[in-house]
Amino acid sequence: MGGRFRKKYGRYWQLYVFLILPVIYFVIFQYWPMFGLQIAFKKFSIAKGVWGSPWVGLKYFRKFLTAYQFRNVLVNTLTLSFYSLLASFPFPILFALVLNVIEKPRLKKTIQTITYMPHFISVVVLVGMIMQVFHPLIGVYGYVMRNLTGSMPKDLFADPQAFPHLYVWSGVWQNFGYNSIIYIAALTSVPSELHEAAEVDGASRFQRVLHIDFPALLPTITIMLILRMGHIMSIGFEKTYLMQNSLNLSKSEIISTFVYKIGLGSGASNDYSYSTAIGMFNSVVNLLLISAVNWVSGKISENSLW
Amino acid sequence: MRKLLCVLIVCCLMFGTAYAAELNAPGTLPISSETIHFTIGVPNLAIVEDWETNEQTLKLEKDLNVDLDFVLLPSDKNERIQKLELMFMAGGDDLPDIIMGDNGDLSNIIRYGEMGMILPTTEYYKNEAYWTTDTLTEGGMTLEDELRYITCYDGEIYGVMQYNGSPNNCYSESRAMVYEPWLKQLGLEKPVTTDDFADMLRAFRDKDPNGNGEADEIPLMSYNDYIQRNFIRFLMSPFIYTQENYFNWNDGTIEFVANTPQWKEGIKWIHSLYEEGLILPMSFTQDRNSYTAILSEEPEKVGVFAMFSASNLGATDARRADYICLDPLLGPEGVRNGVYMPRIPAIRMMITKNCKEPEAAFRLGDYLCSQVMSLWTRYGEENVDWFPAAEDASGVYEDSFGYKAFFTVVTSWGVLQNKWWGVDTPCIILDKWSAGQAKNEADIYNHTFPIGRSMKKTVEYANKHPITGLVFTEEEQEVVTEYQATINDYVLQSFSEFVTGIKNVDTDWDAYVEEFNRMGLSEYMGAVQSCYDRMYK
DSSP: OHHHHHHHHSTTHHHHHHHHHHHHHHIIIIIGGGGGGGGGGBOOOTTTHHHHSOBOTTHHHHHHHTSTTHHHHHHHHHHHHHHHHHHHTHHHHHHHHHHHHOOOHHHHHHHHHHHHSGGGSOHHHHHHHHHHHTOTTTSHHHHHHHHHHSSOOOOGGGOTTHHHHHHHHHHHHHHHHHHTHHHHHHHTTSOHHHHHHHHHTTOOHHHHIIIIIHHHHHHHHHHHHHHHHTTGGGOOHHHHHHHOOTTTHHHHOOHHHHHHHHHHHTOOOOOHHHHHHHHHHHHHHHHHHHHHHHHHHHHHSSOOOO | OHHHHHHHHHHHHHHHHHSOOOBOOTTOSSSBSSOEEEEEEEEOOTTBSOTTTOHHHHHHHHHHTEEEEEEEEOSSHHHHHHHHHHHHHTTSTTOOSEEESOOOOHHHHHHHHHTTSBOOOHHHHHHOOHHHHHHHHHTTOOHHHHHGGGBOTTSOBOSEEEEEOOHHHHTOTTOOEEEHHHHHHHTOOOOOBHHHHHHHHHHHHHSOTTOSSSOOOEEEEOOHHHIIIIIHHHHHTTTSOOOGGGEEEETTEEEEOTTSHHHHHHHHHHHHHHHTTOBOGGGGTOOHHHHHHHHTOSSOOEEEEOSSOSTTSOTTOGGGGGEEEOOOOBOTTSOOOBOOOOOOOEEEEEEBTTOSOHHHHHHHHHHHTSHHHHHHHHHOSBTTTEEEOOTTOOBTTHHHHOOOOOEEEOSOSSSOBSSOOOSSSSOEEOHHHHTOBBOOTTOTTOTHHHHHHSOHHHHHHBOSOOOOOOOOOHHHHHHHHHHHHHHHHHHHHHHHHHHHTSSOHHHHHHHHHHHHHHHTHHHHHHHHHHHHHHHHO
16 A cells, blocks of 8 residues: 555655645635635624524526616626626737747737736726727817817717627737637747748748647647637626726616625625625536537547546 | 741732722723733724824823834725624634724624623713713713714623714705706796796706707706605605605604605606606616716706715816705695604724723723813814814805804825824714804805705705604514515615606506505514614604
């Protein structure tokens, strides 16, 4: 028994020792708190604590699923998430591929720095910027449209249909530079001999990108996609909340803003059970999605997360 | 023999320290001849430099013969409440003797009391609230009235109160302000009826009061957060009383106003204003920054805005002092009212189970509510930070409320200092102090002066039955939580859609009203009514 153990772990025991600390971290901060998830099924009151609170079964899940707003809120959350994913996924990849082709290192670095600066703008500042730029009276959009058409342009923030586009594309602008870093890094591992050999064989620049760079990126792309799917239900609260107003509410109310209003709207004490139930609902959906995508990816290509 | 004597002496000493400290009668200083020690948990306020050496702390220690140590809690309210609740759930052994600050409303506090983490002060308030009673009497209030708002539904009071009177703010919820120079230039008086108001807006739009030859004036505007506040309240009040949560008191019954025929009439009128181009369409969507940008433009563009003050304008913008309050408008059916939200007391100090001298702790809280300490904690020391007003000085709010000038404040509020504690701890700031600033003619950028002189009619017509201070039981709270946010959102969304013409008031009204029934309006109002009956009938 001891002999097999030593054989398996003995050779690289230093590496296993390295692992102990992160494993402890995960156990304490990620797995141990999971026992608190049970309050989603209990009527939690601080006075009684976690163990003393009575079981209520699926009451809070039912409350959430039959809430008046539920269907609208769920549809909005999923729409924004998938739209966001589809729109923002290709750009970092394309940008990395294009940037990789640039020879001059100075130019390359400058472009890179400029494109990933917007990532560091806080959400509040970003929304403030969007609202000012698109203001029909005092914004750039208003000024340009008034000169082109001669009359006051439509207020984009009053239009529910415009909301998903404003939300998604401002996010793309903000994040494509930063998100391309991992792809740029992956591309540096492509051996230059491949490119030279292809050039000798007469491949055009575009063909080289298509047949060498792109396949080199595929493993990274797959992993990133799977991880992104895991965040589908947790679309950002702050940005949506700041961009909401009474006229675009039909498209801008998502699960997290809805829960926020329920929890704080009546100035009441925190309903921990209800918010835990909703959080759990989100996590379960995310887990199902990420498992599905992982399985599909494993079948189609050879890349999968587990 | 010697041994027996020793044992006797030791026993006497032990019994001596087992008794609580002997307290002097309520109202005498110090509290006791022995120095009593307290640890106090306080929010880490940005304006207080060092609680231990703060002059207010030193004065308290000297006056009361106490020794105070402080434990700093997070300054953000939600963080602080979370931290306290974690300490409670862990058993509460490391709680300080006293906790001060805004730590939630009565529905939170009663739970802490039920857990046994904080002690009731009901008994102490019966006989020992000397300083509190003194201050309240000075302000024309009674202890019995004010205690009602801090008594939980089990009949106990779980802490020490704070009352922060601020009469100006009580009347600010349905306020709209107009640019006075334009009125003077066009020879107009403040509008009385809804028709007068519409005429005034048309005059702003057509007669070019800013004199630049372009029709760029904006008669009426607001911004997204304030549509559901001042904008909807000011414009709807000539038709039906509109306050927070859209409740109306009708002879003991609480009604919901957003599905009534009067509401429909109001929407029709506001929609007609919108159609004529008298309301800036972006009011519904723009944020505060855009609003401020438009307000600050040269030359001035905005005639009327629906906000509680002109404080958005830059501190050196002289136009701040040129916006005056509009009076509540008289509606076509003779309705004329505005919102008056009275300030009510709240709990700002709790005595925890770890406190060995709870009665003395109460005396400390009570002394903080004395006239001297209440003034000190907000305005500072007499004749150092503020000076009593001269006999002939006129008060800022004298025209509107009738409050005479009480003092002139010299030291600024809101900066980092080490003189006072601020208003997160117990105190009683009487209305007549807070509204008792003497007018300083040299201060031309002060935006409170024009408010102070133009509020007379607002005060006169304010609604006498505001619905506030409802403390729900756990069952009622569940119902309210479920419906209130959805219903209020729907009212606001529909209001915006009707006014901007996305929905049609005539054809879509019935569907709108029907929707409330599907949302559970009757259950919601039932819970509200039962709470009101329990508390005020």
